[in-house]
Amino acid sequence: MRKILVTGALGQIGTELVLYLREIYGNLNIIASDIAPKGPEKVLKAGPFEIVNVLDAKRINEVVEKYKPDVIIHLAAILSAVGENNPALAWNVNMYGLYNVLEVAKSNGCAVFTPSSIAAFGPSTPKDKTPQDTIQRPTTMYGVTKVAGELLCDYYFYKYGVDTRGVRFPGLISYEALPGGGTTDYAVHIYYEAVKNKKYTCYIKEGTYMDMMYMPDALNAVVTLLEANPDKLIHRNAFNITAMSFAPEDIYAEIKKIIPEFTMDYNIDPIKQKIAESWPNSLDDTAAREEWGWKPKYDLPLMTKDMIEKLSIKLK
Ligand code: NAD
Numbered sequence: 001m002r003k004i005l006v007t008g009a010l011g012q013i014g015t016e017l018v019l020y021l022r023e024i025y026g027n028l029n030i031i032a033s034d035i036a037p038k039g040p041e042k043v044l045k046a047g048p049f050e051i052v053n054v055l056d057a058k059r060i061n062e063v064v065e066k067y068k069p070d071v072i073i074h075l076a077a078i079l080s081a082v083g084e085n086n087p088a089l090a091w092n093v094n095m096y097g098l099y100n101v102l103e104v105a106k107s108n109g110c111a112v113f114t115p116s117s118i119a120a121f122g123p124s125t126p127k128d129k130t131p132q133d134t135i136q137r138p139t140t141m142y143g144v145t146k147v148a149g150e151l152l153c154d155y156y157f158y159k160y161g162v163d164t165r166g167v168r169f170p171g172l173i174s175y176e177a178l179p180g181g182g183t184t185d186y187a188v189h190i191y192y193e194a195v196k197n198k199k200y201t202c203y204i205k206e207g208t209y210m211d212m213m214y215m216p217d218a219l220n221a222v223v224t225l226l227e228a229n230p231d232k233l234i235h236r237n238a239f240n241i242t243a244m245s246f247a248p249e250d251i252y253a254e255i256k257k258i259i260p261e262f263t264m265d266y267n268i269d270p271i272k273q274k275i276a277e278s279w280p281n282s283l284d285d286t287a288a289r290e291e292w293g294w295k296p297k298y299d300l301p302l303m304t305k306d307m308i309e310k311l312s313i314k315l316k
Pocket residue numbers: 007008009010011012013014033034035036052053054055074075076077078079093097115116117118168169170171172173178179180181182184
């Protein structure tokens with residue numbers, strides 16, 4: 001049975017991933033951690049929770065020695081929009097946090113799973129059907145840390161034999177925890193506003209396409225890659241994965257099919273728009289499909305139906 005330490009476990013992904021992992025591997029085998037104990041009871045109380053600042057390598061080591069996990073899923077990070085407002089913070093948390101996790105993993109024989117992002121690409125990357133192996137010259141600090149993180153993880157695999165694996169997540173859409181300050185967050189907020197107020201002001205321009213994914217597919221991706229046969233992996237850090245690509249007007253049209261009175265206007269945020277334009281329109285995820293059987297379940301209509309159903313209950 002696996003034992004897994006999750007850093008940044010109270011964020012958008014961690015809040016759901018910890019519960020998903022506990023269902024598979026048992027409550028006591030999943031150690032949630034974050035910089036502060038601010039999060040839902042079900043994550044904090046149903047299994048072990050530890051306060052861990054990933055900038056404190058000694059503390060990570062202490063927790064690893066206490067629980068002896070065989071995997072660290074490293075989620076603690078600063079996302080794109082927050083990172084552009086505070087590049088020094090993004091560099092510190094994303095780079096030194098990852099370095100500390102890799103060092104502790106190396107010393108304690110743990111595998112490491114950490115997500116990269118569509119942000120690892122930049123304006124000179126081919127925009128459509130972006131290949132697995134291609135130009136990676138991002139223009140955001142977040143993206144710089146994601147490319148450097150991918151390289152660092154591969155380095156620890158080749159140099160020290162640490163079993164490092166990762167995916168390049170697209171924008172993730174979910175209804176449990178709110179997103180933590182990314183560029184793709186509009187695709188979550190639009191559902192909340194559609195259900196609550198029947199109107200939304202979008203900060204991303206019409207015609208701006210980005211890859212997206214519903215959280216259940218993202219959780220499944222983490223476990224499927226974690227459990228994949230290492231002999232089949234040609235790539236490691238990190239695999240392109242996607243489930244759908246849409247622009248604001250597409251998600252608006254889909255929501256309107258279920259909530260006909262929904263309206264949307266635009267008030268473009270120039271920083272987030274510039275970030276969005278620097279990212280691919282759509283990824284080619286053939287390598288993930290071939291090497292570990294990646295296959296998403298949710299497309300835009302299926303996700304929209306489920307998000308609206310779930311949020312209608314949550315926001316009642
Ligand atoms: P989030 O912002 O929702 O959560 C990050 C968590 O990290 C927060 O709970 C925060 O408290 C914690 N944290 C911040 N600084 C810390 C520190 N010094 N020590 C310990 N914890 C700290 O992020 P998320 O959306 O859950 O993303 C998790 C990972 O997935 C990140 O690496 C992110 O880049 C990647 N990712 C996310 C998305 C997405 O759409 N959510 C897309 C691509 C990649």
